[in-house]
Amino acid sequence: MSIFSKGIETLDDLFVHQLQDIYYAEKQIAKSLAAMVEKVGNPQLKQDLAGHLQQTKIHIERLEKVFEMHDTQVKAVDCPAIDGILREADEVAGDTADFAVLDAALAAAAQAVEHYEIARYGTLVAWARQLGRNDCAAILRQTLEDEKAMDRRLTEVAETQLNYHAA
Template sequence: MGLFTKDIKTMEDMFLHGLQDIYYAEKQITKALPKMIEQATNRDLSAGLRAHLEETEKQIERLEKVFEKLGKTPKGVDCPAIDGLIKEADQTAAEVDDKSVLDAAIVGNAQAVEHYEIARYGTLIAWAEELGHDDVVRFLTTNLNEEKATNTKLNTIALRKGVNKKAVA
């Protein structure tokens, strides 16, 4: 079922598709994060990415609870957006020789992923509320709040923990 195909006939269909999209995205992120952790040389960045990997696994568990409450089997649908963001991160990492610059690139690429997730979760919460799925809103809101917090932590690592300054030096 593509995002703009005839398979999506109702708002309920759109909501389910959005859930499948973010479920796929979270699964792909758990595959991509270990590589980013391995590439990062800044301790704060490595630790932050490791913590977010654990958090992402919990987010997947929450999404599985959402599917369960909706009486649906958890499954993902291809998400070209997250695939593109991960591909771009891999390509950038392959092109950067300076480890300090790579750390800054990792932060930037991770923030692009966080912004995608923030947008998706915000939309899903609005749709869940409109559709009367109040029993799943708290799971989605917890995930959204964690994504926002991760984005803030990445900002801190880039600006206050010196990743950007070291990359420029």
């Protein structure tokens, strides 16, 4: 199904649609992170994911603020991309019996989520600026930086601990 079948005719329409998409994604990510925290054995990864869950709740609040600033109804639209990424993470975690391998798999799954979010927030920042909404761009940029920082943290933990133990 094409996003353009949903009445998207302008960059502003596209911006709002992507806000709705990432809003849905953040809500799904929050649910998934809560489950991941329960499954993880590595204390550092557990702490990082639990912290990111709290941060994700702040990201949701920021998105609600951007909707309000943009004078747009807070609304989520289904995001098949994040649903697929989260479904794959759940399947891999369900198929992994070795706890060290499970931790490495969950870290990799969390990074796939981060990469999706980095792509979405980067685009939203650019579009907000193009639309003359530097106020919205500033808020979205904060979240983009949070996502990049989490990605770096996951890389560090994977490379210094998880992958070693999984091997």
